[in-house]
Amino acid sequence: MMRETPHPRTRTRRRAARLAVIPAIGLTALLVAGCATGPSDDGVVTLELWDTDTRPERTANLEKLIDMFEKENPGIKVDYLGLPTDSYMQKIGTAVATGSTPDLVTPKASDISALVAQGALAPLDDRFSAGGWQDQIDASLVQTTRDAAPDGKLYITPATALADVMFYRADWLRDAGLPEPTSWDDFDSEVAALTDASTGRFGYTIRGGNGFWPQFMEMVFTRAGIATLFDENGKSTLDDPRVVEAAQKYVDLYKTTTAESDLTADFKVMQAQFAAGSAGFLSHSIGSYPTLLQSMTPDQIGVTVPFPAEDGTQVLGLLTTGFAMFQSSKHPEEAWKFLEFTMSQEGDSFWAQASGYIPGNIAVADEQWVQDSPALAAAIAAGANEKAVPMNVPYYLPEYSSITGTDMLPDWQLVLQGELSVQDFLTKYATAMNEAQQRYEDATK
Amino acid sequence: MTASATPASRRRTRSTAWYPYVLIGPAAALVVIFLVYPVASVFYYSLQRYNVTMPFYNGFVGLGNFIEIAQDAKFWRSLGFTLQWVVVEVGLQFVFGLILALLINRAFRGRGIVRALVFSPWAVAGILTTTIWLLIYNPTTGFGHYLADLGLVPYGTSLLSGSGTAFWAAVLAELWKGAPFFAILILADLQSISLELYESADVDGAGRLRKFVSITWPHIRSAVVIATLLRAVWEFNNVDLLYTLTGGGPAGSTTTLPLYVAQTAITDRDFGYGSALTIVAFVILIVFTVVYLRANRFGRENA
């Protein structure tokens, strides 16, 4: 402490200066340190691909697909980014709003409407026909993909699709001496027969929680034999008497053949129940077959498409899930090359098989592995039925997802709890759908 | 209670007037740079109808969103539930945290390990907390299954699927994670209590309760007050647990206002209405904060 002491004011000024240095350095470091300079290309085009359904197995498959593509296209590299299943729409929305979108993305048909409204995706029609793909891809898949868009254009590659199916414990049926179910009557009697609440065994697991609507459509509209949510007059079919009746039968399954906790069950809970041996039947889509196989053996699982209605109409639930490119992509030609690869026989065969999807490429559909997979065989056989009608879902309607996702869920749970009647529930939402459709038509005239 | 800003600083006022401003400079700068514009944008959007998937509807609506909110039954219900949730949750967390801190403050063998263990739920990521408790409440993988094996409860039931029990299930899960927050804070605060105070109280023959009321509580009071406020705001705004554990159900019975905001703004992409709801929540929180701090005489630090 022995040094010449300058004037107090100078001392404090110096002290303050010294003091101010710390926060100044800190702030500068914060603001400057992050400046990253990206690598430059030199000849190789790098595409960015965002995956919307990231899971360890799927990531491995997708990276393999990318490898296959890069081998055949040495000048193109594809960088992979995995988005969590629950938040990918938010991330894409942020990217669109801030102009930081990638080149490629993996949407489902149900995502198209929202993405197109934001001007995110590039229409593929011209390139699709220029490449002669309409002759190579199953026409019904192309059509249902077009129908999902507000303007009827093609926005995602229609080369892979999910189908609604029911899984059941084939081993339980064998043990109980019951035949494989082929009709709704079979289903009703078998789920009842398999239920033994005292040992924790339930015939069915109903989706009462998040994401209930696709399963509702799968089980109710198929039983009712109605394949559209809006009839020829543009009116909602939700309160059609056949739908109400079928819905009542569906609701009646709760608590009589299902666990009480199914009130809030989402897929995770349902899958856990099915795999652990607490449920005999599970309604979901073929995409979960590989997952179920991870904890069960093939002879334990039976697969069937939801049964035809009384009048023989077989309603099929199909959802294409493919690849798309962004409108703002700086490398549209290369991006399209990737999309073409995923639709080609080599790419489609690999991707569909690895993911458990229905292949859209006609040549691939004849391959042996398609016939060998029980899930795919069931879906394809049902599609071959001449009374088969694909379910027409109004994905193009912007309010569709908020009505069937957020609005309907609490009321659906009230219905299961017995606090709201099926009729009132369906009438309320038929009205909501009609109003949404009217608003949409008024706004887009 | 505790010493604080004092005459000593006044003696140096003239030459060190800008001291505090320099010290709070970094914090203030960060907030100004990174938060002013985003917060302002929320205010901006609250006056719009804004839904990216329905661009034909977007436009200025002035106070239209707020009028709609006033008539929105879901809003009022969620507000009521939020109050219930925050009061119960923060109250329980505080009580348990306080007890924990007092317990851990004592010396006993293995105190270090116990301390580490008991504080650790705080370190668990939100996504993990909900996953763990989902596994516990799951009818197949959770407690329910094993209890049913013992015949104590019927199969296929879960706390999460009853309108009344879902609330307590969520409270328990959040309590597990949140009580350590108070415990850590209070324990750190307890360390600065002079031992002599307790010793002289002992000499005076004071009992346990008296010592707590006269020595411990006044000392930790200000930290507790502010921690409770911040925790209340956090619990108010935090949707992760409820979103994943109950989804706001069953039948909307566990939907807080921020969860309603998340559903509206993010899931339904109705960002305009969601922003308006956020502003309403913002105003509520400001009013609450000001009233709360005044009531606890926080302005007068020399309490």
Added chain:
Amino acid sequence: MTLDTTVIAPTASRSHAAPRRRRISRDRVIDQLLLRLPLGVALLFTLVPFYWMLLFAFRPAGSTALIPWPITLDNFAKVWNTSGFGIYFLNSVYVAVTSLVVSTIIALLGGYALARFEFRGKGAFLLVMLCTQFIPGAMMLIPLFQIFNGLGLTNSLWSLIVSDTVFHLPLSLVLMSGFIRNVPVELEEAAWVDGCSRIRAFRLVVLPLLRPGIVAVGSFAFISAWNNFLFAVMFISRQDQFTIPVGLSYLLGEFGTDFGALAAGGVIAVVPVVLVFAYVQRFLVQGLSAGAVKG
């Protein structure tokens, strides 16, 4: 229940309590019971959920045993190898440690100002700080992203460090100012009288006594940054810059839920933090040095 902060082990008091042995031992039994019973319950409550996670992590898939025997490491291998957890782990460490350091320093500076000074705008500053906590980050993603873009911080872990720090700052500031206020200003004044500058006095006198406070505030900042999911997903667009919470989210999806892998990922995410915590919590208590404060 005595609430004194004595560090003398319970057994030591026996030696000078002999004459009143009978009363003491009954008192002490109740005392110990009042300590150990609630503590036991608290421990149980704390540990059972952890045990549940460990159970799923070490148990082979499909098993429903209550004890994970035989132990399998398959889930960990799966998570570490196929999910790339190694990189996420490193990123998380980088982000959390840096956030911790930056947060704590800024909180020390600002907290000192709040604790020791009355200045114009103090109330407003505090209110603004608190107000930033009132709007959820999810509602501000796009403007925040635009700011980071403008500063060149996107696609860099610094966007996470900055956003984690900014959102955690009010809590750190207010808590730190509380801890500083607990240190009597007389100690600093004594040092000033001795000729120390304010900074030196702070370093020599206040800082050592602030150890529990710094540990508390620092660990909160660390944990908050370590566990942040939203910003990590939204501000980063390079796979090799994602953090652990994002990696965990991959294990929870619509088409596949592998509870074993998820639990294994959870263990990987939690164990390091708990270990650090275990080491650091020692500094949450001052022990006898608290007695250095004399009136």
